[in-house]
Amino acid sequence: MSESVPAQASRPPALSASSAKQFQQCPLKWRFKYVDKLPELQSPAALRGSLVHKVLEDMFDLPPADRQAPTVRETVDSAWEKVTDGAYKLSEILAQTSEDELKAAARQLIDAYFSLEDPRRLRPSGRELGVETVLSSGLRLRGFIDRVEQADNGDVRIIDYKTGKAPDMRFTGEYVFQMRMYALLYREQYQITPKRTQLLFLGGNPQVLTFDPTDADVSEFETELNALWSDIAAHLQAKRFETRQSRLCDWCYFQNLCPAFGGTAPDLDPAQVEKIAEIGPIAAG
Incomplete structure (x- = not known):
């Protein structure tokens, strides 16, 4: 059982779909964005x-x-x-x-x-819906859902707009991750597992990516997120964040600070590490 967080509550740090996926892609970039909070050129x-x-x-x-x-x-x-x-x-x-x-x-x-x-x-039941919860593990999650619809029989559909091009259907993992996160957030806050989640890609050749979650899948994803946070927490505790090179490096704004490209990362601010650690529990080392 999770604890729902009222909308008017204070807003301590929380894990979002984008920040979780960013850590999977590159722990060092995650540190720059979410711990050091280094500004990026606005696009x-x-x-x-x-x-x-x-x-x-x-x-x-x-x-x-x-x-x-x-x-x-x-x-x-x-x-x-x-x-x-x-x-x-x-x-x-x-x-x-x-x-x-x-x-x-x-x-x-x-x-x-x-x-x-x-x-x-269409008759949306929610637009730009803020959802936030604390899992039974103590991990705090937060997100914003572009649109929610609820049918007369109670079935819920979650819709998110994407203004970029649809991905190659062989490489949809990042987007399924996001839809699973929305399903978990919605279930934990409203005690209803969405019947369907959809991403509407508007760029290029417009497409709809659909994922229909089950209770079992949402629970499995909760376990995966807890494991991911344990990995993040271990990095915070060790104060070490490695770079993870991929083709995404070509578009990274922080190349000048990355050791893989001859850069030097700034010293970590202990106060910022402590603040980010409030997202969830860190096991004693």
Whole structure:
């Protein structure tokens, strides 16, 4: 049995799908991002993604008959004002592209969304839903779900929008990991295992990736996450984070600090290590 955490509670550190997957890919990059909290160059792709997500979130405030591509495309300008209100360093992003180009790309992705779904018939029970729980092991998890739908018979469907291209179907592990995390978070907070989880990829050739979790699979994933946290906690305790080289290194912002590329990592801040360790229990060494 897990402990649900009220939305109004304080927000200590928690493990998310993205941070968990980042550690699996490279422990040193995980340290740079989540322990050292080193800033990265803000990317146009991130802002474009936020813009599309905001448009699709607010779309369900429109009457069902108005949820059509031409009308929804027109809301890009108002969504832009909302997502750029202090959350992004616009000068940094607009040095790489232009506002017009970002908005045009967002409108193309919105058109792609309409090739996958007809939102006029959808009735979400949740949008940008924050979910947080503490597992029986003491591990704290947190995430945000783009959309939740609940059928009359109680079946729950979780939907997440992806503004990048769909992966090669031979390499979907990263995305199934995310869907399993959503299923676990939702089950632990609401005591319902989602019937279906879906990722809607809007870039390139739009596609839907579907994963239907079972209670057994969600419980198995909980065990896997606890084991992953034990590995992370061991690294925190030892204060050592190795690099894990892969093709992803080509896009890593922290190459200049990585020993594999001739760099030197900064000294760890003990206070930051202690703060991150609040995510879950660390066994005595």
